[in-house]
Amino acid sequence: MTALTDRMTAALKEYRAWQEPLLTDLHRHPELSMREERTRRIIAAQLAEFGYEVQQIGGGVVGVLSRGEGPTVLLRADMDGLPVQEASGLPYASVHSQQDADGTLQPTMHACGHDFHMVAALGAARLLAEHRGDWSGTFIALFQPGEETAAGAAAMVADGLIDKIPTPDAYLGQHVLTSPAAGKVAVAPGPVLSSSVSMRVRVHGAGSHGSMPHLGVDPVVLAAAIVTRIQTLVAREIAPGDFGVVTVGALHAGTSANIIPDQAELALNFRAYSEEILDHLVEGVQRMVRAECEAARSPKEPEFELFNRYPVTDNDPQLAAQVREAFIAQFGPERVEHMDPVTASEDFSTIPDAFGVPYCYWGFGGYAQGREAAPNHSPLWAPDLQPSLSTGTEAAASAAFALLGRG
Ligand SMILES: [Zn+2]
Numbered sequence: 248m249t250a251l252t253d254r255m256t257a258a259l260k261e262y263r264a265w266q267e268p269l270l271t272d273l274h275r276h277p278e279l280s281m282r283e284e285r286t287r288r289i290i291a292a293q294l295a296e297f298g299y300e301v302q303q304i305g306g307g308v309v310g311v312l313s314r315g316e317g318p319t320v321l322l323r324a325d326m327d328g329l330p331v332q333e334a335s336g337l338p339y340a341s342v343h344s345q346q347d348a349d350g351t352l353q354p355t356m357h358a359c360g361h362d363f364h365m366v367a368a369l370g371a372a373r374l375l376a377e378h379r380g381d382w383s384g385t386f387i388a389l390f391q392p393g394e395e396t397a398a399g400a401a402a403m404v405a406d407g408l409i410d411k412i413p414t415p416d417a418y419l420g421q422h423v424l425t426s427p428a429a430g431k432v433a434v435a436p437g438p439v440l441s442s443s444v445s446m447r448v449r450v451h452g453a454g455s456h457g458s459m460p461h462l463g464v465d466p467v468v469l470a471a472a473i474v475t476r477i478q479t480l481v482a483r484e485i486a487p488g489d490f491g492v493v494t495v496g497a498l499h500a501g502t503s504a505n506i507i508p509d510q511a512e513l514a515l516n517f518r519a520y521s522e523e524i525l526d527h528l529v530e531g532v533q534r535m536v537r538a539e540c541e542a543a544r545s546p547k548e549p550e551f552e553l554f555n556r557y558p559v560t561d562n563d564p565q566l567a568a569q570v571r572e573a574f575i576a577q578f579g580p581e582r583v584e585h586m587d588p589v590t591a592s593e594d595f596s597t598i599p600d601a602f603g604v605p606y607c608y609w610g611f612g613g614y615a616q617g618r619e620a621a622p623n624h625s626p627l628w629a630p631d632l633q634p635s636l637s638t639g640t641e642a643a644a645s646a647a648f649a650l651l652g653r654g
């Protein structure tokens with residue numbers, strides 16, 4: 248597998264003077280999921296400037312550059328920020344707030360590093376455009392909205408993406424992470440990100456005075472029993488070698504010390520590396536909630552609502568091996584690590600699964616070795632601008648270049 252040509256690697260060094268102010272500008276102006284208007288405008292203008300055929304699809308932007316016969320390689324970046332009040336102390340910290348879907352003004356922050364993904368992908372797109380004589384085939388740069396709410400990739404598919412762009416032979420994407428260290432990349436075959444789903448549960452009791460519990464059905468005790476009972480799901484129903492997480496992230500009931508309320512609400516999150524295990528966990532919670540409701544004499548059936556389902560990210564082994572080889576050629580083996588599966592989730596695989604094509608998703612480092620790393624989504628998230636940005640750019644460009652045809 249070939250690395251980038253020396254001319255290309257030299258060009259990437261010169262791009263830093265363009266990329267760094269672009270990143271700090273995007274970092275100052277993060278936008279919420281499915282509301283990435285300014286971001287989309289900037290990306291569309293850049294791609295057009297590089298000579299890409301640009302389309303806006305389902306809230307995202309796609310640039311296509313065709314160089315005749317050869318493989319079609321797609322590189323995906325996500326565009327959204329989060330409703331987080333930035334506390335990073337960075338000189339280019341967010342100054343932006345934005346109304347969410349309910350009309351509430353929210354502080355916004357690129358707390359997941361999607362600004363790095365966009366600028367790295369634009370760097371790769373520019374490099375391939377400016378050195379278009381060095382490769383053949385078709386390169387597609389895809390910028391998707393709404394990753395953080397699992398809405399964006401599905402919105403692009405719903406808007407006809409599959410029929411609007413050439414079918415890729417390889418679908419690539421990356422994420423800046425707290426591990427490996429800045430300057431390094433990490434890739435692996437098989438599952439690298441978990442599937443995930445969230446669930447709201449409402450259980451019913453019968454209200455009463457706090458002094459007369461025997462006249463009511465206490466949903467607080469019922470909810471508490473549910474929380475402890477479902478801890479046995481992963482411990483007793485999932486094989487010890489398999490991975491699963493069930494977390495109760497919210498539990499609400501009642502208003503006062505001396506009133507037994509008439510209902511309780513729980514919000515749960517599930518993670519697994521296979522859809523079968525995820526489904527088992529969801530079904531298991533529903534089964535246990537129903538049983539606890541019956542045990543508590545609950546007067547009404549419990550209600551369940553599933554939301555924010557993310558598919559598993561399960562790298563194609565052959566494509567992951569090709570990407571790894573390209574990274575070793577580009578970076579040297581000491582800068583290429585094995586990516587351990589991450590328990591976070593992504594809607595990355597939604598689009599390649601809709602096309603039915605292989606994909607590979609890898610990580611690149613955001614924090615210098617030994618530096619205390621604030622995790623993704625933290626208000627303190629602050630990856631080192633360099634070498635993180637140049638590593639992400641080089642990773643994206645070298646993987647794409649290696650998979651395209653030669654000149
Ligand atoms: Zn995120």
Ligand SMILES: [Zn+2]
Pocket residue numbers: 359360361394422
């Ligand atoms: Zn992210």
